[in-house]
Structure formats: C-alpha cells, structure tokens
Amino acid sequence: MNYHGPPRFFVFLIGAGVVSALLPFANMGHEVGRWWNSRAELTEAEQYRTYQTPWTNAPFIRFVDRIRESVPADAGVLLTPVGGDERLGRVRWHVFLNEAIYPRQAFVRRPSMASGTAMSFAPWVDYHTTLALVEPTAVFQPAVPFDISLFGEFPEEASVQEALVERGVEWEIRYFLDSNEPFRGALLLHKGKVFRRGGLASEL
Amino acid sequence: MSFEPGHAALLATAICFFFIGHIYLCLGRPQRARSAAEWVLTALMVGAIGSIVFAIGAVVVFGPLDVWVGRMIIAGPALAGALGMAFAPSMRLSHVLNTHCDGLPIPKVTTRLERYSRLLLIAFSAGVIFTASASPVHLFDSVFHFGYKGRVMFTEGIGGAAWTDLDGVLGRIMTHPKYPPGVSAMEVVPSWFLGHFDASAARGLFSIFALAPAIWIFAALRSRGRLAATFGALTWLTVPLLFYLHLPLGQTLHSIYGLGLGSGLSEDIYTKLVFESSRDPELTARNLRNMFLSVWKSPDGGGMDGSADLPLAACLFGALVHLWRVLPGNSVESDRTDWTIGTLMLAGMLLMKNEGGAYLILMGIALLSAVTITARGNLGPTLRIMIPRLGAVFTIAIVLASPWFLVRGSIPEVDENYPAQLTLENVVSVVSEPLEGLESEGASGYAPVIVAKRFIVALANPLKWNLLWLTFTATLAWCVICARKRLLGDALLPVLIVLLGSATYFTILVVAPWDYEALFRMGIPERLFIHVASPAVLATFAMLWCAPDELS
Numbered sequence: 014m015n016y017h018g019p020p021r022f023f024v025f026l027i028g029a030g031v032v033s034a035l036l037p038f039a040n041m042g043h044e045v046g047r048w049w050n051s052r053a054e055l056t057e058a059e060q061y062r063t064y065q066t067p068w069t070n071a072p073f074i075r076f077v078d079r080i081r082e083s084v085p086a087d088a089g090v091l092l093t094p095v096g097g098d099e100r101l102g103r104v105r106w107h108v109f110l111n112e113a114i115y116p117r118q119a120f121v122r123r124p125s126m127a128s129g130t131a132m133s134f135a136p137w138v139d140y141h142t143t144l145a146l147v148e149p150t151a152v153f154q155p156a157v158p159f160d161i162s163l164f165g166e167f168p169e170e171a172s173v174q175e176a177l178v179e180r181g182v183e184w185e186i187r188y189f190l191d192s193n194e195p196f197r198g199a200l201l202l203h204k205g206k207v208f209r210r211g212g213l214a215s216e217l
Numbered sequence: 218m219s220f221e222p223g224h225a226a227l228l229a230t231a232i233c234f235f236f237i238g239h240i241y242l243c244l245g246r247p248q249r250a251r252s253a254a255e256w257v258l259t260a261l262m263v264g265a266i267g268s269i270v271f272a273i274g275a276v277v278v279f280g281p282l283d284v285w286v287g288r289m290i291i292a293g294p295a296l297a298g299a300l301g302m303a304f305a306p307s308m309r310l311s312h313v314l315n316t317h318c319d320g321l322p323i324p325k326v327t328t329r330l331e332r333y334s335r336l337l338l339i340a341f342s343a344g345v346i347f348t349a350s351a352s353p354v355h356l357f358d359s360v361f362h363f364g365y366k367g368r369v370m371f372t373e374g375i376g377g378a379a380w381t382d383l384d385g386v387l388g389r390i391m392t393h394p395k396y397p398p399g400v401s402a403m404e405v406v407p408s409w410f411l412g413h414f415d416a417s418a419a420r421g422l423f424s425i426f427a428l429a430p431a432i433w434i435f436a437a438l439r440s441r442g443r444l445a446a447t448f449g450a451l452t453w454l455t456v457p458l459l460f461y462l463h464l465p466l467g468q469t470l471h472s473i474y475g476l477g478l479g480s481g482l483s484e485d486i487y488t489k490l491v492f493e494s495s496r497d498p499e500l501t502a503r504n505l506r507n508m509f510l511s512v513w514k515s516p517d518g519g520g521m522d523g524s525a526d527l528p529l530a531a532c533l534f535g536a537l538v539h540l541w542r543v544l545p546g547n548s549v550e551s552d553r554t555d556w557t558i559g560t561l562m563l564a565g566m567l568l569m570k571n572e573g574g575a576y577l578i579l580m581g582i583a584l585l586s587a588v589t590i591t592a593r594g595n596l597g598p599t600l601r602i603m604i605p606r607l608g609a610v611f612t613i614a615i616v617l618a619s620p621w622f623l624v625r626g627s628i629p630e631v632d633e634n635y636p637a638q639l640t641l642e643n644v645v646s647v648v649s650e651p652l653e654g655l656e657s658e659g660a661s662g663y664a665p666v667i668v669a670k671r672f673i674v675a676l677a678n679p680l681k682w683n684l685l686w687l688t689f690t691a692t693l694a695w696c697v698i699c700a701r702k703r704l705l706g707d708a709l710l711p712v713l714i715v716l717l718g719s720a721t722y723f724t725i726l727v728v729a730p731w732d733y734e735a736l737f738r739m740g741i742p743e744r745l746f747i748h749v750a751s752p753a754v755l756a757t758f759a760m761l762w763c764a765p766d767e768l769s
Contacts, residue, residue: 016441017703019761023692027448027761030684031334034455037683038337041344041460048351057221057353057417064355091387102357111390112365116372118379124388125631132732176387 067192068109076196077113080186083201083209089118089182093141097190100135104190120182122173138190184208223418226411231422233291233406234264236298241267241561243301243308245554253314255436262429262535263558264295265422266565269402270617273375273568276405277620281374287409326443334447341454342428348460349424349521353417356462359523362393364416367401371414376624384629394628397621399568400525416523423521426531427459430751433538437755440549441762449758452688453751458681459527462519462740519740526744529569533576533714534751535562540584540610541710541755545599546591548707548764556610563614568621571635572748575721576714581611583713590709638729647727664727668742671733672723675743686746689715689753692760703760706767711756718749 018024052060061069084090092107107127111119121127126137188199201209238260251259268291275290276282282290301308326332354364369379369391375398382388407418435450520527539559542551563580566573584607592599651662676686693712696704704712722745726736 016445017763017765018442019692020695023688023695023761026684026688026691027452030452030455030688031337031448033679033683034337034341034451036680037455037457037460038340038344040457041341041348044351044460045344045347048347052351056219057223061353061355061417066355066357068360069355107390108361108392112361112368115365115368119390120387121390122387124382124390125384125629128383128390128392128394128631130392130632131735172386176385180387 067103067106067195068113070195072195073109073113076199077110079209080110080114080117080201084114084117084184086116088184089120089180090114091120091122091177091182091185093122093185093187094138094190095141095187099190099192100138101192102131102134103192104195105131105134106188106190106195110186117184118182120177120180222411223407223415226407226415226418227421229410230291230407230419231261233295234268234422235260236264236295236302237267237291238262238264238298239308240294240298240301241557242554243313245557246552247313247554248552249550249555251314252432252436253310255432256310256314258425258429258432259558261422261425262531263561265403265425266532266535266561268406269399269568270561270564272402272406273398274617274620276370276402277375277624281370281372282409284409284412287406291406291409331443331447334444334451338431338447338451338454341451342431345427345454345459345521346421346424348518349427350421352420352518352522354420354523356517356519356522356524358525360416362396363400363523363525364404365391366396366398367404367408367416368414370398370401371405371408375621376627380624380628383631393632395571395625395630395632396525397568397570397573397618397625399565399570400523400528402568403528404523420521420523423523423527426527427454427521429531430534433534434751434754434758437538437542437549438758438762441758441764445758445762449754452683452685452757453754455683456681456685456747456750457683458743458747458750459520461517462744519744520747525570526747529566529573529576530748530751532562532565532569532573533580533748534755535559536566536580537711537714537752538755540580540607541707544584544587544591544710545603546593548766556606560610560613561617563611564617567614567618572745576718576748577611577614579714579717579721581607583710583717586713587710590705633729635725635729639724643728644724665723667733668723668726671737672719672742676746681743682746682750685750685753689757692757696760700760702767703763706759706763708756708759708763711752711759714752715749715756718752719746722746 019027052063055063062071062074063069067073080090092110094107097104107119107121123137123140126133126140129137183204185202185205186199187202188196191197198210200207235257241263242256242260271290272287298308302310306312326335354360369375369377373379379389379391380394383391383394403422404416404419405414407422408414411418431450431454434453435446438446438449536559539551539555539562541547542549542555543559563577566576585604588599588603589596647664652664652667676682679687693704696708722742726742
C-alpha cells in the first residue's frame with residue numbers, strides 16, 4: 014500500500030529531532046565512560062555507596078550497620094527526631110531508616126504525617142518539638158559538639174507509651190535533623206536506657 | 218564488573234518471563250506478522266506483567282511465599298512454555314514468526330540513511346539496556362515508594378500491619394501506601410530466585426519498558442514504510458527523559474534554559490526553599506553549597522531505575538497499540554493475540570500506578586469514541602460487535618487486578634487523594650480565585666495559568682524531550698487546520714489518549730492543593746507526560762504517513 018507521506022516541513026522537523034538526538038547520545042557515551050572509569054570494578058553494594066544521596070552516603074550506612082549489629086532483626090524500633098533546624102527532604106531520616114533497618118520494624122509517632130509527602134514532614138517534626146517542650150534553635154549549636162541529654166527527658170504521651178507496650182517496641186533511636194553530620198550525638202535506647210551513643214565514626 | 222548472584226537471578230527471571238510470555242502469546246493463536254524482535258520483547262512484557270499479576274494474587278491470598286514456592290510458581294509455567302517450544306509444532310518460533318507484514322514481505326534496509334538510522338536505533342537500544350543494568354536502584358521513589366513495599370511483600374505479604382498500621386498516635390511508616398505494588402512485585406520475583414530481597418535484582422529488566430514500546434511503534438508503523446517505522450521508534454528511544462530525570466550538567470543547562478523560557482525549575486526555587494527553611498545564615502549557606510554541588514543532579518536513568526512511571530507508560534501503550542490494531546477500519550492487520558495482549562496490559566496498568574485506574578476509564582472513552590467516529594455509516598453493527606468484546610477485555614483486566622483492590626480498601630488515606638479533590642466547588646474556586654503567596658512564580662497567581670505555563674516550559678524543553686512534543690503539537694495543529702482526514706483515521710485513538718491524559722493531569726494539578734514549587738522540583742509534570750509520550754509518537758507518525766483509504 015502506498016502511503017501519503019508528510020509535507021517537507023515535517024520531514025525537516027523529524028530530521029532535526031534525530032540530529033538533536035546526538036545530545037542524549039553523547040551524554041550516554043559520557044555515562045558509559047564514567048561508569049567504566051569509576052564504577053565498573055565495584056560490586057553493586059560498593060556502587061550504591063558512590064551515590065551521594067542521604068540514604069546511600071557513608072555516615073548513614075555506617076550508622077545503619079551499627080543499628081543492625083545492636084538491634085535484633087525481629088525487634089521494633091521507635092524513631093524520634095529531637096532537634097535540628099533542617100526541614101528539607103534530605104533529612105527525612107525516619108523514611109530512610111525505616112527502609113534501611115528492615116526487617117526491624119520502625120515505628121513513629123503520628124505515622125499518618127510521617128508517611129505523607131515531603132510537605133507533611135516539617136509539621137511532623139514540629140509536632141515532636143512541641144512534645145519535647147524545647148525550642149530547637151535555642152539549644153542546637155551546629156558548630157560545637159552537643160549531647161542529646163541537653164534535651165532532658167522526652168515527655169511522652171501516655172497513649173504512645175501504651176501503644177509501644179502493646180506492640181512490644183523496646184528500642185528507640187533519638188536523632189537530630191542535620192544533613193552534614195548525620196546522627197552526630199544520636200542515641201540508641203533499649204527499654205528507655207542508653208544502649209549506644211553517637212552516630213559518627215569517632216563516636217562509635 | 219563481577220558476576221554476582223543478583224545477575225544470575227535476573228537472568229533466570231528474564232528467561233522465565235520470556236517462556237511465560239511465549240506460552241501466553243501462543244495460546245492466543247497468533248496469525249499476523251511479528252518480527253523476532255517484536256515477538257521476544259512482547260513475550261518478555263507479557264511474561265513480566267503476567268508474573269506480576271500472578272505474584273500479587275498469590276501473596277494476597279496465601280501471604281508471604283516461601284522462596285521455593287515463589288520459584289515454582291514462576292518457573293513452572295516457564296518450563297511448560299519451554300517444553301511447548303521444543304515439542305509442540307504450533308509453538309515453535311519458526312511457526313509463530315511471520316515474515317510478511319500486511320500481506321507484503323517485511324521491508325529490508327536498502328539506503329544509507331536507513332542503514333545509519335537503524336544503527337542509531339541499535340545504539341540507543343544498547344544504551345537503554347546499559348542504563349537499566351549498570352546501577353543499583355538508588356533514587357528516592359524507587360527505593361522508598363517501591364523497593365520498601367517489595368521488601369514488605371517479600372517478608373510480610375500484602376495488606377498486613379505494615380500497610381494498615383499508619384494512623385493513630387503510633388504506627389509504622391509507608392510512603393504512598395496506596396500506590397499499587399506492581400513494581401514491587403517485579404522486584405520480588407527475581408528475589409525469589411535470589412533467596413533474599415534485593416530491589417536491584419530486577420533493575421536490568423526495566424529496559425523492556427523502554428524497548429517494548431519502541432518495537433511496538435516500529436511494528437505499528439512498519440506498513441507505512443521503512444523510514445516511518447525507524448524514525449518513529451527512534452523518536453521514542455531518543456527521549457532524554459528515559460535516561461535521566463535531572464539534567465546531566467547540573468543546574469547550568471537548566472538555568473541557561475530557564476533564562477530563555479522564564480521561571481520553572483531553576484535555582485531561585487532552591488534558594489527560596491532553603492532561605493525559608495532556616496533563618497540561620499551559616500546553615501543556609503551550607504545547605505545552598507550542598508544543593509548545588511551534590512550529585513543529586515547527576516544523570517540517573519530516571520525512567521529505568523525501578524520507578525513506576527515508565528512501567529505504567531509501557532503497559533498503557535501496550536494496551537493502546539494492541540487494542541488499536543483490532544479496531545474495525547484500522548489499516549494495520551491484527552489477530553486474536555492482540556486482544557489477549559491488550560487485556561493483560563490493561564491489568565498491568567492498574568497494578569503499576571494509581572494513574573492506571575484513570576487511564577482505564579480514559580481508554581474506555583477513547584476506544585468508544587474512536588469506534589463511533591471511524592464507523593463511517595456502519596455504527597450500529599460495529600458497536601454491536603465491539604462493545605461486548607471491549608466489555609469482556611475490561612472486565613477480565615479488572616478481575617486480574619482485583620486482589621490488590623480488595624486489599625487497598627483497608628489501607629488508610631495518608632497522602633494525596635486526587636479523586637476527593639475533584640469537586641465542582643474546588644474547580645470553581647481555583648478558576649475564579651488567585652492563589653496566595655505565589656508572587657515569586659512570576660505568574661498571575663491563578664492555578665490554571667501557573668500549571669499551563671509549567672506544561673509549556675516542561676514540554677518544550679529539548680533537554681528532556683528532544684523535539685517530541687514540538688513535532689506532535691505542530692502535526693496536530695496542521696491536521697486540525699489543513700488535513701482533518703489524517704486526524705480521523707488510524708491516528709485518532711492515540712491522539713485521544715494523549716489529549717485526554719493531558720487534560721486529566723492539568724485538571725488534577727490545578728485542583729489539588731499542591732505546593733507548586735516543590736512539585737515542579739520533583740519532576741512533575743515531566744514524569745506524568747512520559748505516560749503519553751509513546752502514544753504521541755504513534756499519533757504523530759500515523760498522521761504524517763497516512764493510508765489512502767484514510768483520506769477517502
């Protein structure tokens with residue numbers, strides 16, 4: 014069957030599209046070269062660490078490894094942000110930890126806010142700061158080492174405690190929202206007592 | 218690169234997908250011309266979607282499966298397919314492959330232009346396979362929306378506490394819990410072969426979601442000529458957005474581009490976000506430095522990293538192109554297998570993303586409209602034949618996806634609920650009242666204006682789409698103004714899907730209470746338009762290369 018072809022203008026437009034495809038083609042070549050030079054020799058796990066996303070960078074993975082060593086695989090862990098100024102998606106540690114420490118079951122207060130989009134992250138953190146009765150900016154001094162115990166006891170809602178007991182959750186991670194030194198000064202608690210302190214290599 | 222157990226699992230899964238797809242295609246009694254490439258890629262797609270449907274159904278009914286049970290339910294049908302291919306004459310490749318297309322031999326490459334364009338096609342196909350295979354799954358959506366659900370599906374099943382304990386004062390975390398588990402199931406299947414869950418084990422298989430639409434475009438346009446078929450497939454495979462979500466040269470190209478077309482995704486958005494997030498100058502400076510220097514902006518295989526937009530796009534196009542073939546009056550040939558493929562792809566669409574449900578409705582509207590418009594004085598008998606058949610196809614697709622929907626009802630709403638936003642009151646409100654606090658957008662503040670502007674900026678960006686949308690828009694405008702008959706032939710159904718899909722996304726983005734800055738930063742609307750990109754290619758080339766009887 015003889016088909017009616019397009020007017021010349023469209024032939025030119027399609028041709029221009031194919032010519033401009035050289036840009037993604039060149040980019041593809043660049044990517045192959047980059048992979049060949051820097052990642053081809055690495056295992057998948059090693060490659061994973063080369064991506065500088067918050068959930069693949071070395072401090073986070075090191076902290077997760079420590080949690081995996083300390084907390085039994087079938088345990089439940091409460092995740093509690095207790096300070097820090099950042100509210101961007103890159104410090105949604107509860108989401109990242111939830112995936113990374115699985116099959117340990119991560120629990121949070123107000124899970125509907127925590128499971129929502131990045132837009133509900135800041136209100137969810139603010140809910141915690143309200144609970145803790147502290148003003149993070151007044152206490153949080155990024156330039157100097159700090160200790161999470163500055164925040165004192167974390168006043169829990171009675172119902173949260175009941176729910177923790179009901180679900181058998183004995184572990185808790187308290188952490189700050191700091192993307193530059195993640196988990197500096199973080200605490201791992203077991204039955205309310207400090208089990209491990211700090212998330213940096215120097216602290217572990 | 219060392220050969221890891223994950224690669225063996227990937228290979229075993231791919232072989233199983235092919236043989237499952239092969240037996241499914243053969244059961245439909247294929248008759249029309251299919252090249253070896255079309256047969257293999259269609260079998261892989263059908264095997265993948267069939268396995269996903271079956272795996273989700275099995276896990277919903279029986280709970281998390283032992284890895285040996287999982288291996289058997291996938292390897293069993295695959296073994297049947299392999300034995301059939303070896304011993305049943307009607308299932309041999311030499312029997313099912315047909316070297317004639319629409320009664321004519323499949324055209325061979327002759328000119329230098331065709332040779333070079335075929336080489337480019339092969340090079341981009343290799344690039345797709347490389348991009349899909351070279352990296353472990355690492356992007357946010359891929360890891361947290363889908364990888365995590367895969368872990369849960371592998372260990373705890375679907376519908377337990379991990380999915381439902383998401384409200385109250387204490388509970389678990391699952392981002393977008395109502396997203397369907399299709400991609401997650403795709404990761405679970407090779408994990409059964411591996412023995413433990415690994416989201417990256419399936420990543421290489423994501424290349425089929427880019428390659429299958431390419432071969433379907435090629436096959437659909439093949440009767441229109443070698444160049445139409447090759448350039449059609451090439452137009453899809455050269456969409457840069459398949460290879461990266463963020464631009465390869467960081468913010469630089471985007472900023473230069475932004476200067477020409479106004480604000481969109483540009484540094485001022487990041488700056489504003491950071492300044493708003495903190496009143497501490499030191500912290501702000503540090504955040505800014507991190508944002509612009511970080512590798513977040515590096516190329517990442519946006520469509521092939523284990524996310525759901527490309528699989529949805531492939532299923533949508535698979536359903537569209539095979540149901541398009543069986544429409545009465547269509548100039549390309551079809552057979553019963555096209556019906557069965559279309560049915561399975563509709564079910565796959567429902568299990569990939571929530572948008573799949575919307576596309577099921579849009580597909581129904583578009584198919585009925587296309588049948589009605591192209592019936593040409595034979596409407597009654599045509600509808601009497603087509604409505605029961607299409608009804609059966611849609612019903613079977615819904616039944617196949619129903620195990621997930623039975624579970625979905627018990628999952629609490631914790632994020633977007635688009636249908637709930639689509640009220641008359643909301644529509645009137647966004648059209649008549651400007652949104653507050655949007656001066657920095659450089660727009661009037663009316664949501665429809667902001668979204669329309671963003672659509673134009675996003676779709677005209679050659680760094681993300683090449684010239685795809687420019688060519689589609691120019692062709693559509695030309696047909697509407699000068700050559701309406703070209704529009705009302707084979708091109709009608711894909712054109713309707715593109716327009717209906719775009720209109721739906723526009724309405725939802727306008728009505729839903731979005732933070733537009735954050736939304737645009739996350740690659741919306743680009744990630745939505747990838748769904749209708751391959752139908753746009755088919756529509757464009759079907760309008761441009763038109764059969765004589767379409768013009769009569």
